[in-house]
Amino acid sequence: MIPVAPPPAPDLATYLGELRAVIEAGLARACPPDAPPLIDEAVRYAVLNGGKRLRPCLTLAVADAVADAARARRVDARWRALPCACAVEMVHTYSLVHDDLPAMDNDDLRRGRATAHVVYGDGLAVLAGDGLLTEAFGVLAESPSRVVPDGVAAAGADERLRAIAVLAAAAGVVGMVGGQAIDLAAAGRVRDRIEPVPDRAALENMHARKTGALIRAAATMGAIATGADDVVIGAIDAYARELGLAFQIIDDVLDVEGSAADLGKTAGKDAASGKPTYPALFGVDVSRRLAIECVARAHAALATANLRGRLAEIATWSLARQT
C-alpha cells in the first residue's frame, strides 16, 4: 500500500488568517454588552478595525507551538490563550488611540480610517483608550472569560495571575508607557524638557520599551497560558525580543519608503516630526541588514527549545512584509 502523503501545510497567510478569525470573534465578545452606548461605540470603532492582529496572532501561534511540542490538542491551547490574545490586542489598540491624540503624535489617519479622536473628539478618545486598557485586564481576570464560549476550560489561576503580571509590566511605566514618555520627550513634546538626540543604544532602549515589551508579552503570555515550562517561556521571550526589534526596524524603513495607501497611515510622518528612527541613524540598507540579523537570532532562540514551524516562518515574513 502506498502511504498517503499528508496534505501540504497551508501557507503562512492562510494560517494567520485562521488565527485572525478566532481573534476577531474573541474581540467582538470582549466589549461588555451593558456599557453606555456612546463609549461602547467608540471602543468598538477603535478595536474592531481590521488591523493585522500581529500581537494576538503571535500569542495563538505560540500556543499552537507549545501544544505541538507537548503533543496536546491545539484547540484546547488556543482557547486557553485566547483571553491573553484579546487582552494584548486591546492594550495595543488603546496605546494607538492615545498615541494618535493631538497631545501625543497627532495623527488623523490609522489603518486607512479616521482616528478615534477625529471621530469622537479628544475627550472620548482618552476615555475609549482608558476603557480598552481596563477591559483588557477584565478579560484576563474574570471567570469565565467573556471572550471564550461557555464550557471551555480556562488556564489555571496561577497562570492567569502570571499572565496579568506580565502584561502589566510590559504595558506599564517600565515598558510601553515608559518608552512612549521617552519618545515624547525626544520629540520635544514635554514641557521644559529638552532631550538629546538619541544614539543607537538610546534608540534601542526606547523601542525595547515602547513596542518590544508588548510583543514579548504577547508571545510569553501564549506560553504561560498553555502551561509551558520556564525553559520554553525563556526561549519564546528571546525569540519575541528579536522579532519585535525586526518589526520595528522594518516599520521605520516602510515609513521612509511607503505610501499612505500601503501603510494606512500618513507616510513620512516619523521623519517629518524629527523622530529618531533606524533609517535616520543608519540609512535604509544597514537598517534592513540589522533586521535580518534579528531574525537569525530569533530562529536560533526557537531551536534552543526545539520549537519549529510557524513561529520561524512568522519571523522570516517580518522581513518581507510591505505593510
Added chain:
Amino acid sequence: MIPVAPPPAPDLATYLGELRAVIEAGLARACPPDAPPLIDEAVRYAVLNGGKRLRPCLTLAVADAVADAARARRVDARWRALPCACAVEMVHTYSLVHDDLPAMDNDDLRRGRATAHVVYGDGLAVLAGDGLLTEAFGVLAESPSRVVPDGVAAAGADERLRAIAVLAAAAGVVGMVGGQAIDLAAAGRVRDRIEPVPDRAALENMHARKTGALIRAAATMGAIATGADDVVIGAIDAYARELGLAFQIIDDVLDVEGSAADLGKTAGKDAASGKPTYPALFGVDVSRRLAIECVARAHAALATANLRGRLAEIATWSLARQT
C-alpha cells in the same frame, strides 16, 4: 479587684490617620523602581499628593471589620488587603489626571496643587494616567506584590483574580469610564452629540457608574482579599453603594458652598460648566436630606452582616465633612 476599663477607642480621625500611614507607605512602593525618570516623576507627582485616601481607607477599614468579625488578626488582614487599597487609589488618581485634561474637565488645580497636565503637558499627563492604571493591575497580580514587605502572606490566587475582575468591572466601560463618557456628553463635549439634561434617574445612573462603582469596588475588594463569605461581601457592597452616593451628594453641595481654599480645587466649577448636580436639581437642603437617607441605609446594610464599628462611623462622618 476593680476591673481596668479598656482604653477609649481612638477617634475616627486618628483611626483614619493610622490607615493613611499604611497606605502612603504602600503607594510609595507602588511605583516600580526602574521606570524612566520622567514618567516616574510624573506618576509620583500625581499619586503622592497628600489626598484624603478615602477609597483605600475604606478597603482597609473593611479588612479590619472582616478580621474583627472572624476574630482574626487585623495586621494580617491589612497586609492582604493593602495591594487592593493601593490599586484602588492608583485607579482613582489616574481618573483624576485624565479628568483634569483640557479635553475633559480642564481643571488647573487639584488638592491645592497644579494638575499634572499643567506641570508636564497634556501628552505626559495622558501617559502618567495610563501608567497608573496599568501599574494598579500589576500591583494586584504580581507575586510578591511590591507594596507589601517581604515575607508577608498574600491573598490566595482565586481571591486576587476575583479582586482584579471586580476592579476592572468597576473602572471599565460599564463603570467609571462609562460614567465619565455620559458626563462628557451631558456637558456637550462629545463631537456631534447633544445629550438631554438628565433627570434624577439619569443623574443617579451617571454617578453610580462614575464615582459609585469604584467606591463599591474599594470596599468589596477589602472583603474579598480577607476571605469574607458572599453574605458579608454583599452587605459591604450595599453599604458602599449608599456611602458612595452620600459622598457624591455632599461633594456637589460643597462645590456650591465651599471655597477653593477649603476644597483644594476650583469652587463653583460644576455649576459654571453647566454640569448636572444634586443641588442644581433639588436645592441644597433637599440634597443634604437625601445624603442623610443614604447613610441610614448604609448603617442598615452593616447591621445585616453584624459588622460594627468604624464602617458605621465613616458613613456618619461623610455627612459632616467640610472638604
